[in-house]
Each structure stands twice: as C-alpha cells, then as structure tokens.
Amino acid sequence: MPVIRTEGLSHIYSRGTPFEKLAIDNINIDIEAGEFIGIIGHTGSGKSTFIQHLNGLLPPNRGKVIVDDVDIASSKAATRDVRFKVGLVFQYPEYQLFEETVYKDIAFGPKNMGLSSEEIDRRVRAAAGFVGVSEELFELSPLELSGGQKRRVAIAGVIAMEPKVLILDEPTAGLDPAGRESILGNIGYYQRTTGATVLLISHSMDDVARIASRLVVFNEGRIAMDGTPAEVFERAEELTAMGLAVPKATEIALALRRRGIDIPQSVYTTNYLRKLLINLREGDEQC
Numbered sequence: 001m002p003v004i005r006t007e008g009l010s011h012i013y014s015r016g017t018p019f020e021k022l023a024i025d026n027i028n029i030d031i032e033a034g035e036f037i038g039i040i041g042h043t044g045s046g047k048s049t050f051i052q053h054l055n056g057l058l059p060p061n062r063g064k065v066i067v068d069d070v071d072i073a074s075s076k077a078a079t080r081d082v083r084f085k086v087g088l089v090f091q092y093p094e095y096q097l098f099e100e101t102v103y104k105d106i107a108f109g110p111k112n113m114g115l116s117s118e119e120i121d122r123r124v125r126a127a128a129g130f131v132g133v134s135e136e137l138f139e140l141s142p143l144e145l146s147g148g149q150k151r152r153v154a155i156a157g158v159i160a161m162e163p164k165v166l167i168l169d170e171p172t173a174g175l176d177p178a179g180r181e182s183i184l185g186n187i188g189y190y191q192r193t194t195g196a197t198v199l200l201i202s203h204s205m206d207d208v209a210r211i212a213s214r215l216v217v218f219n220e221g222r223i224a225m226d227g228t229p230a231e232v233f234e235r236a237e238e239l240t241a242m243g244l245a246v247p248k249a250t251e252i253a254l255a256l257r258r259r260g261i262d263i264p265q266s267v268y269t270t271n272y273l274r275k276l277l278i279n280l281r282e283g284d285e286q287c
Contacts, residue, residue, distance in 0.1 A: 001069060002030040003164055003197055004054060004086070008063035011049055015061065023049040025221040027063070031199070033164070036191050038208030038229075039201045041218030042243045047201055050218065051167050054199075055086035068164075084113055087163035091170040094142075094150030102145070102153050103138035109161040127160035130190045132182065148179040152186070159190065165197040166190070172207065180204075184211055209233065209247045209268045217244070234265035249273040 009027040014020050024046040031037065041047045052058040053065050056072050056079040065072050072082040087109075090096070099105040106127055110120045128135065131152040142150055155171065168187065172180040188211055191198045202208050208215060208229070215232040217225035219242050225232050233239070236246045236254050246254070246268075253267035253276075261280070267273050 002066075003033045003068065004031040005029070005066045006053070006063060007066065009050070009053060009060050009065060010062040011053065011058060012061050013049075022221055024053075024218075027223060029216065029223065029226070031165070031197060033197055034195050035214055036188075036198045036212050037200070037214045037216060038212030039199055039216050039218065040203075040205065040208060040244065041224075045218040046221040047218040048169060051088065051169065051199065051201065054165070054167060055088050056082050057088070084109075084161050085163055086165045086167065087158040087161055089155050089158050089166070089168045089171060091173050093154030093158075093171075094147065097142040097150060097154060100141060101139050102133065102142055105142055105153055106133075106156045106160050109157055113161065123160040123162060124156075127156040130159055130193070131156045131186045148175055148182070151175065151179075151183065155183075155186075162194075163196065165199065167199040167201075169201045170203065171200070172202070172204070180207070187211070203245075205233075205245050205247045205250075209250075217242075229268050230266040233268040236265070 006027050006029050010025050011023045012020060013023055027050060039047050039051070049058065053060055054067075056065075059073060067082050067085055070078050072078050097105050099108060103124060106124045107120050110123045115123070125135065133149065133152050133156055137145065137149065142153055145153065151171070155168070158166065171187065172183050175183065184207060187198065187200070190196065200208060200212060212229065215225070215227065215229055216223055217232060217239070224242065225235060233246060233250045236250050239246050249270045249272065250268045253263045253265075253273055256263045257265070263276060267276065
C-alpha cells in the first residue's frame with residue numbers, strides 16, 4: 001500500500017476570476033514508503049502546488065490525496081493528523097524561525113503534538129543530530145546563527161515530528177557549494193537511517209541525479225516523466241525542450257553523441273561518464 005496516493009488531483013488558482021489558472025491537472029501518483037523522490041520542473045510547472053496538497057495546506061478542487069489509506073480531506077481530524085505524518089520544509093525555512101532559542105524552535109512541532117517533555121527532548125536531540133546542529137547552540141537565539149545553521153534548525157524542527165514523509169522545497173537554495181553538499185549529505189543520512197520517505201524539489205539536476213532513486217518531472221501542471229534517474233535523463237532532449245537543465249554529465253554525453261561518439265543515453269553521473277570515456281580510449285588504443 002502506498003504511503004501517499006493521489007487520484008485525479010487538480011487545483012485552480014483564482015477560480016472564477018479573470019486570473020484563473022490551472023496549476024495542476026489530474027495528477028495520479030503512488031508514493032511508496034521509503035522512496036527518495038526528486039521532483040523537478042521549471043518555475044510554474046506545478047510542483048510546489050502539488051506538494052502543498054500532500055499535507056493539506058491546499059485543498060484540491062478536484063480529486064483526492066490519500067495518506068495511509070485515509071482521504072486527508074475527509075474530516076478536520078484527518079487534515080490535522082496529516083500535518084504530523086507529512087512534514088513540509090518550505091524554501092528558505094529559516095524565515096519561519098520565531099522562538100527565543102534554538103531548542104524551543106526545534107521543539108515547537110513535537111510540543112504541539114502533545115508529547116511528554118521527555119519525548120520532546122529525545123526528539124529535539126535526535127533531530128539536531130541528523131542535521132548537524134550542535135547541542136551547544138540550543139540556548140542561543142536563532143537570530144545569532146549563520147544562514148546555514150538557521151536552515152538546519154528549521155529542517156530539524158520538521159524532522160523532530162518524525163513524519164513518515166519529509167518534503168523539502170529547494171532546501172539548498174542560496175547556500176554556498178560546501179553548505180549545499182553538507183545539507184544534502186544530512187538529508188541522505190536521515191533517509192537511510194530512518195527509512196522515511198523523502199521528496200526533494202530542486203532546480204539542481206546534478207543534486208537530484210546523485211541523491212534520488214526516482215524522479216518525477218512536472219510540466220504545465222502535469223507529470224511529464226516518472227522513473228529512475230537513468231530512465232528520465234536518457235530523455236535529455238525532451239527535458240531541454242521543456243526548458244530544463246540536465247546534469248553536466250548528461251549534457252556532455254549528449255554533445256558527444258551529436259558528434260557521433262557512441263555514448264549511452266542513460267549517462268547522468270560524472271563517475272559513469274568518466275568510466276565510459278576511459279573504456280572508449282582504451283578501446284581505441286587497442287585498435
């Protein structure tokens with residue numbers, strides 16, 4: 001049984017006005033427990049609208065979102081419960097920090113779940129550990145932290161609720177390369193350790209190619225592609241026609257194929273491309 005299933009999910013902004021816009025249209029998808037899914041698409045493709053339906057922030061105009069076999073719009077209780085099962089980290093989540101201390105910010109979600117102080121403390125420390133927030137920072141104001149540290153605290157606040165599904169919207173936006181690598185490493189470690197389902201929205205094709213096991217591509221409010229990174233990136237020309245970038249390795253492989261060099265279409269990592277080029281060179285030398 002999928003942990004999340006959508007059936008005919010559609011949403012229209014400004015319905016009934018001259019500004020009416022169909023944001024997502026008839027989305028049908030199954031998301032299995034433990035998957036690491038990268039969600040990609042150009043600005044306005046519908047991906048952010050889609051994820052906001054998965055924990056009830058946006059109600060569908062048509063269709064259903066089913067979490068753990070329950071329609072999340074079936075009752076107020078179901079809508080409330082899903083907020084703890086499906087955790088959503090918005091882009092630039094550090095702007096949502098508001099408590100007096102780092103500890104209190106991370107503890108905010110678990111506290112609202114009505115947990116005991118002992119359980120809240122356990123979750124705060126565990127979540128901080130997953131994202132690399134030192135306990136030495138617990139009594140500091142979030143305002144005293146660096147941008148990267150604030151980002152980690154905000155992510156920890158969602159992880160502390162121990163959601164079955166963690167959704168992150170551009171979690172590395174605005175960070176330098178070292179900060180980006182560190183955050184992605186933390187997210188990967190969290191997913192491997194807990195077995196949680198993770199959905200990651202990113203404009204960096206290299207990031208999703210490296211870390212996700214399944215990719216879902218949105219285009220004009222619909223799912224245009226859904227498969228493994230190899231299956232999606234072998235359709236590189238279709239992706240570029242949608243206005244999307246592809247991983248650097250895929251871009252190089254595509255250019256080589258256009259020059260008549262026999263490179264598989266499924267190349268999407270630098271290491272794989274390097275091995276192929278070495279093999280081609282060794283083959284030429286033997287000839």
